[in-house]
Amino acid sequence: MEFADLIKTPKLDGVFLHDPQPLQHANAATVGTLCITGHHLLLSARQENSQELWLLHKDIDCVEKKPSMSQNVVVGGIITLKCKDLRIISLEIKYAKEFFNVSSSLEALSAIQNAELLYPFFYRPMYSILEDGYTMFRPELEFAKLISGVGMGGVSSPNVANITICMPSTSTSTSSVGSIPHPLQNGYALDAAAALVGGIGSGATVLACEWRVTNINKDFSVCATYGATLIVPKAITDEQIVLSASFRDGGRFPVLSYRHDNGATLMRSSQPLSIQGIKRCRADEAILNLVLGRSKKGFIVDTWGKGKSNTETDLHYSQWKKVNRSIGNVSSPASILDSFAKLIEACNETGCSTDKWLSRLEGSGWLSLVLNSLNASCVVAQCLDQEGSPVLVHGAKGLDSTLIVTSLVQIILNPDCRTVRGLQALIEREWIQAGHPFASRHRYSCYTPHQTRNKTSGATFVLFLDCIYQLFTQFPCSFEFNVLQTLLNPLYEPNANVIWPSVAPISLELWSELYLRWVIDQRSVTTVMSQVQELVTREKELRTQALKLRKQALELGQEVSALMNNADTA
Incomplete structure (x- = not known):
């Protein structure tokens, strides 16, 4: 298929651009030339200081047509584009x-599903690429950091000094690792903590390890939604992994998600399958029993809700306590999108009274989903941090609510996940490598009519981002990134402590900078952030100047003391 086949009118003059929610451009329509390319819609008045539109076709969620009639004849019309950025x-x-x-072209171009025809495959950057995103967060290295306790600028926890990860190898003999170019390469085992801090010399020997890298899923035959490289307990064989996968929905057997400083591990999976005649899986039980280690008990947290999903039997998982923490009364990911659509519908309604607006906000159920997600995450974080017990989190298929909870737990407990690079690594590890179906979940957004959306559509990742926003509002100085306007947070101060958010309903805030960005003028927020940035910059300058003055005062004091001593001697 050629893009030219879909573009019936590539260029058109005299098109009026209207913004039903005008902010900076107060009700002023822009008249300009419309251009449609394979990936973008452009409209420009070709005048200085005029509004210009650059819109990616995949950002269009819904195309609505309203023809203008004159004597029962169509004489043009208005095309309304409702976008995924709201x-x-x-x-x-x-x-x-x-x-x-134009309307038919935009409908066709925004509905293209062939990934190879999308914009990223055609984009050619006009700048030098500093880092390759495909290799920036290699699973072996990221899990080595995770297990060893080494993060961005962090240090290894004293409790995990001897924790190692092993690559698949038939050899069990010790070996010198001084010349190994990669800490998890060529079948060698290497102490992950020492490797990451440069503490291994040419005489180091391989230590017994608790975890290993497996490539059993390299062809995605064991689990279609897991990555090719996985971290599993060393004592578990690949055969046991296959058996455990056959016991779980979609083959999503328990895998390592996070290891806390005290050694407690967080794992995730899908629910057990409901198959008549199959009530247990010894391989699955073996994985969880190994994770228990010295702990007397573990917790299985079900995020789908009691009675909605299958769970492990008490008889065969006697050391594991079941905890139900549903994120909401949702029967499918589409229910989350329905809630999000109601929220945005309420946010776009500017003519209703305050009471009616608050009623619609509550009726959307969105903030309840946010609250329940934070609540479930805090419960899991408490089990890991305060109980020191391992936790297995699962929902139904383990693709949505499970990933929200495991990700938020790490942001709460691990300060590295509150940095820019740490958050990137978290999303790579817990969402992309964990198989979240971004393409199907976010194919449609809140503006697509309910009857048009399929059941696999959802707003799971938006819900996750909203939860991060809630954490940010309660701990604005603990995040390196800024979820409001700019990327970097000028108030950031590294905080190595666990952040425990309030989960009281009164603590929640509507993310107005996102949901109301096209309804309420955000220039005041931008102005305030600029002023904050100036104050922080000025403070740093004054601190530097104060240090220099203190140093000068100290040197002058030493000179005065020396002169006085010389005078006394004379």
Whole structure:
């Protein structure tokens, strides 16, 4: 398929751009030239200081057509584009043929599903690439950091000095590792903590390890939604992994998600399958029993809700306590999107009274989903940090609510996940490598009519980001990144402590900078952030100046003391 086949009118003059939610451009329509390319819609008045539109086709969630009639004849019309970034814009076209051509082209281009035809495969950066995103967060290295306790600028926990990860190898003999180019390469085992801090010399020997890297899923035959490289207990064989996968929904057997400083491990999986005649899986039990270690008990947290999902039997998992922490009354990921759609519908309703608006906000159920997600995450974090017990988190298929909880737990407990690079690594590890179906979940957004969306659509990742926003509002100085306007947070101060958020309903805030970004003028927020940045910069300058003055005062004091001593001697 060629893009030219879908673009019936590539260029059109005299198109009016209307913004139903005007902010900086107070009700002023822009008249300009509309251009449609394979990936973008562009509209420009070709005048200085005029509004210009650059819109990616995949950002369009819904195309609505309203033809203009004159004597029962279509004479153009208005095309309303409702976008996934929550913006709503309208294009007014004067002529019927161009009106239908443009609308049909945008509908077709925004609905392309072949990934190889999407913009990233055509984009050619005009700058030098400093880091390759495909190799920046290699699973072996990231899990080595995870297990060893080494993070961005962090140090290894004293409790995990001898924790290692082993690559698949038939050899069990010790070996010198001084010349190994990669800490998890060529079948060698290496102490992960020492490797990451440069503490291994040419005479180091291989230590017994608790975890190993397995490539049993390299062809995705064991689990279609897991990555090719996985970290499992060393004592578990690949055969046991296959058996455990056959016991779990979608083959998502228990895998390592996070290891806390005290040694407690967080694992995730899907629910057990409900198959008549199969009530247990000894291989699955063996994985969880190994994770227990010296702990007398572990916790299995079900995020799907009691009675909705299958769970492990008490008889065969006697050391594991079942805890139900549903994130909401949702029967499918589409229910989360329905809640999100109601929220945005309420946010776009600017003409209703305050009481009615608050009623619609509550009726959307979105903030309840946020609250329950934080609540479940805090419960898991307490089990790990205060009980020192391992936790297995699962929902139904383990692709949505499970990933929200395991990710938030790490942000609460691990300060590295509150940095820019740490959050990138977390998303790579807990969402991309964990198989979250971004393509199907976010194919449609809140503006697509309910009857048009399929059941696999959802707003799971948006819910996760909203939860991060809630944590940020309660701990604004503990995050290196800023979820409001700019990328970097000028107030950031590294905080190595666990952050325990309040989960009281009164503690929640509506993320107005996102949900109301096209409804309420955000320039005041931008101005405040600029002022904060200036104050922080000025403070740093004054601190530097104060240190220099103190140093000068100390040197002058030493000179005065020396002169006085010389005078006394004379």
